[in-house]
Amino acid sequence: xxxxxxxxxxxxxxxxxxxxxxxxxxxxxxxxxxxxxxxxxxxxxxxxxxxxxxxxxxxxxxxxxxxxxxxxxxxxxxxxxxxxxxxxxxxxxxxxxxxxxxxxxxxxxxxxxxxxxxxxxxxxxxxxxxxxxxxxxxxxxxxxxxxxxxxxxxxxxxxxxxxxxxxxxxxxxxxxxxxxxxxxxxxxxxxxxxxxxxxxxxxxxxxxxxxxxxxxxxxxxxxxxxxxxxxxxxxxxxxxxxxxxxxxxxxxxxxxxxxxxxxxxxxxxxxxxxxxxxxxxxxxxxxxxxxxxxxxxxxxxxxxxxx
Numbered sequence: 001x002x003x004x005x006x007x008x009x010x011x012x013x014x015x016x017x018x019x020x021x022x023x024x025x026x027x028x029x030x031x032x033x034x035x036x037x038x039x040x041x042x043x044x045x046x047x048x049x050x051x052x053x054x055x056x057x058x059x060x061x062x063x064x065x066x067x068x069x070x071x072x073x074x075x076x077x078x079x080x081x082x083x084x085x086x087x088x089x090x091x092x093x094x095x096x097x098x099x100x101x102x103x104x105x106x107x108x109x110x111x112x113x114x115x116x117x118x119x120x121x122x123x124x125x126x127x128x129x130x131x132x133x134x135x136x137x138x139x140x141x142x143x144x145x146x147x148x149x150x151x152x153x154x155x156x157x158x159x160x161x162x163x164x165x166x167x168x169x170x171x172x173x174x175x176x177x178x179x180x181x182x183x184x185x186x187x188x189x190x191x192x193x194x195x196x197x198x199x200x201x202x203x204x205x206x207x208x209x210x211x212x213x214x215x216x217x218x219x220x221x222x223x224x225x226x227x228x229x230x231x232x233x234x235x236x237x238x239x240x241x242x243x244x245x246x247x248x249x250x251x252x253x254x255x256x257x258x259x260x261x262x263x264x265x266x267x268x269x270x271x272x273x274x275x276x277x278x279x280x281x282x283x284x285x286x287x288x289x290x291x292x293x294x295x296x297x298x299x300x301x302x303x304x305x306x307x
Contacts (some may be wrong), residue, residue, distance in 0.1 A: 062302025065293040070201065074178065074186070074194040083184050089275055090147060093227075093268040098143035100264060104240035105136040130246070131238030135230070142230045150179045150223045157215045161198075164208055170197050179216045214283045221279040224272040231265055231272075238264065 062261030105117045109128060120126060121137030165172030175197040177186050186194065197205055202212055234240075241261040245251055250259040 049212045062299035064297045089271050093271050094143050094147045097268050098140050101136055101240050102140050108240050108243050124240045135234045135237045136240040139230045140225055146223050154181050154216050154219050172178035191218050217279045217283055221276050224276040228272045
């Protein structure tokens with residue numbers, strides 16, 4: 001059996017197939033979008049060099065590979081998972097923590113107002129011994145003001161992506177929304193339109209280079225990083241809840257570092273750091289996930305030792 005026959009597509013109705021063009025080592029996935037998903041797992045041709053897998057690629061080693069998911073339909077489960085994680089971060093860590101810091105900072109300084117907390121906290125008038133009033137004010141601005149800047153900036157980038165996709169003749173609304181802060185609206189799209197064009201290698205769709213710079217992910221990663229830095233500064237210099245911590249005897253021993261008033265800060269640090277790592281890993285892995293076949297299994301007979 002020759003390699004072409006061994007790796008022929010399972011069904012023409014799938015409308016997704018490998019093509020071996022002029023260079024047999026160039027295994028590129030030609031696709032036409034259909035309702036079917038990529039359940040077909042094909043053996044990788046022994047002459048393919050598209051990935052960095054060093055395992056023997058002979059027909060007898062039994063490894064099974066799944067082709068790159070070009071034109072992958074965003075499933076409902078994938079969409080809900082991203083929606084919950086994303087908005088949980090902003091609802092719980094940003095607005096809830098930001099509001100609590102604002103409220104406690106105002107309560108920690110007698111005769112102060114919300115205007116003082118937001119605009120006058122770093123002046124000489126409000127030098128507080130109990131806690132760093134200025135650090136609390138800056139943390140509020142980073143949490144809430146940074147979120148507003150992030151939403152506005154990434155919305156502008158998403159609109160630019162929409163115009164670029166329209167210029168190239170693609171159905172642009174889903175991809176633009178998927179890479180915007182309001183991607184929750186993507187849930188209302190029918191399955192046939194839930195395709196992220198940016199998951200398709202640019203050699204096929206020919207978009208401008210800036211669309212491949214991961215602006216949305218980098219912006220979110222930078223936002224998480226700045227929030228983590230200012231949370232750590234606030235913890236080091238005394239949080240806005242310092243007077244309550246001292247009043248209830250939580251300022252001694254381990255309670256000084258672990259008490260109910262500090263849990264929201266630690267929770268925010270955890271979620272921000274997790275989101276930051278996810279963004280960085282997804283950026284570095286994006287090229288491989290989009291262009292290289294994935295090893296998914298092996299035939300049972302290949303596990304037998306050679307006799």
